Amino acid sequence: MTGIRLTAPAPGWAIDADVVVVGSGVAGLTTALRCAAAGLDTVVVTKARLDDGSTRWAQGGIAAALGEGDTPEQHLADTLVAGAGLCDEEAVRTLVTEGPDAVRRLITTGAHFDTTDSGDIALTREGGHHRRRIAHAGGDATGAEISRALVEAVRAAALRIIENALVLDLLTDAEGRTAGVSLHVMGEGQHDGVGAVRAPSVVLATGGMGQVFSATTNPSVSTGDGVALALRAGAEVSDLEFVQFHPTVLFLGADSEGQQPLVSEAVRGEGAHLVDASGTRFMVGQHELAELAPRDIVAKAITRQMHEHGTEHMYLDARHFGARMWEQRFPTILAACRAHGIDPVTEPIPVAPAAHYASGGIRTDLRGRTTVPGLYACGEVACTGVHGANRLASNSLLEGLVFAERIAADIAETRPPRREPAEAPGAADAPVPLLAPEARTAIQRTMTRGAGVLRSAASLAAAAEELEALHRSAAADADDHDPKVAVPGVDTWEATNLLLVSRVLVAAAREREETRGCHWREDRPDRDDAHWRRHLVVRTAADRTPTVHRTETAAFPPVRPSD
Secondary structure: OOOEEEOOOOOOOEEEOOEEEEOOOHHHHHHHHHHHHOOOOEEEEOOOOOOOOHHHHOOOOEEOOOOOOOOHHHHHHHHHHHOOOOOOHHHHHHHHHHHHHHHHHHHHHOOOOOEOOOOOEOEEOOOOOOOOOEEOOOOOOHHHHHHHHHHHHHHHOOOEEEOOEEEEEEEEOOOOOEEEEEEEEOOOOOOOEEEEEEOOEEEEOOOOOHHHOOEEOOOOOOOOHHHHHHHHOOOOEEOOOOEEEEEEEEOOOOOOOEEOOEOOHHHHHOOOEEEOOOOOEOOEOOEOOHHHOOHHHHHHHHHHHHHHHOOOOEEEEOHHHHHHHHHHHOHHHHHHHHHOOOOOOOOOEEEEEEEEEEOOEEEOOOOOEOOOOOEEEOHHHEEOOOOOOOOOOOHHHHHHHHHHHHHHHHHHHHOOOOOOOOOOOOOOOEEEOOOOOOHHHHHHHHHHHHHOOOEOHHHHHHHHHHHHHHHHHHHHHHHOOOOOOOOOOHHHHHHHHHHHHHHHHHHHHHHOOOOEOOEOEOOOOOOOHHHHOOOEEEEEOOOOOEEEEEOOOOOOOOOOOOO
């Protein structure tokens, strides 16, 4: 344990449970439902409303070998290619073999996928897939349908739910084992202010950290809270340098910040073309799959075209779909485009890459266990080894499903006893100085400039120095007892979390002196398997400095010495 905690008041209330699940996307709600079904007293904590997680924004679908002629082996092969040499093959094999039945269980839970005239699940293609294996719902509203089904199931199961709650820190017992979490409820519901859920098993399913960048497809709640909590608790994170930038995000202007509308890869899967201002396709000849190449390749190609043409975006042309197909297959995207004055039925859509998905995260084994006993991670917040250096399209929802079921099974099997936290949060020896709310924008602009799609030693060094200056300034204000020092609150806690995960991301990106997957170093343009087909594992030292360790091989070390 690091002894590091956020500066926060001591809990004013507490409840007890067997399991606390933090997050209400596909990973969190599936875990909670399976734990409750096993007879475990389960509490769900979520930062906004129960259906406000990242899952509901997923457009494309969920990948699984469900179609005629498709096999888990083919799905595995496509995933390994996309992961650029850093996937854990055993983790991928687990995903693709257990995935089809996990999707069927999701259907049993109540999710309705689009079907063909014969009643089979309708399947489409996305980038990196050689077969049609993407199941979708409502045309392009897959995430919303999955979220609806899981939320209804959770409410029907009468699970205890704490909404509008920001998780703060992990509680541990005297031996360093998990004993629950501290959290702050934002003035609504049964609890208010800082409190605690005491439980021997904590599952982090908090989603991504896209808000470290100025423009992202992630919702505003995706501030890396789970990764930050894990780092403060002494857990290891890995592969954080591999941030996937979605190639086709609706371009709203160079100054647009925050969550941007996604134009799903499924649009290209159905035959849309990437073109420049003159209408020339530029992906043909660059990859055998052209517009359906893995996302890192498409994002790089778009970025190169933007640099060569001196423009801020390229175009996605799907006018040949016609109005009927747009309205039936992609109603959500059609509405989003028209809301911003663009009609994809009659004109190409301006698109540019934006931060989309964290391929890395809190390091886990195949049962979702982290390096801290009793702490689990699932979904985008986790690094299971499935995604490697670049996530294959639509594998994320499947990963959440498969590994959520595995986590629930592990907790149900072990059933650890409830433990008494060793100390009240807020009384720790090393409370973290908080950042002022306005630091959030400074962090985002620093990260976009220095650690975005294009990176170099110089850009990353500049980003590291700017982030370090923010870190030093907050510490100095706290040491001087400055009356203007940031006070505990949601906006200061979020800014502080963003700074921590940004410092770790930049530290890893500086260390990896090659280009691989979605980590693109202009000054190191080649992939170097001899030296860099390795994982970077990061921990936070007691002085809050990230320490980066390179693994000896492409395999992850065990999460526990006894494994």
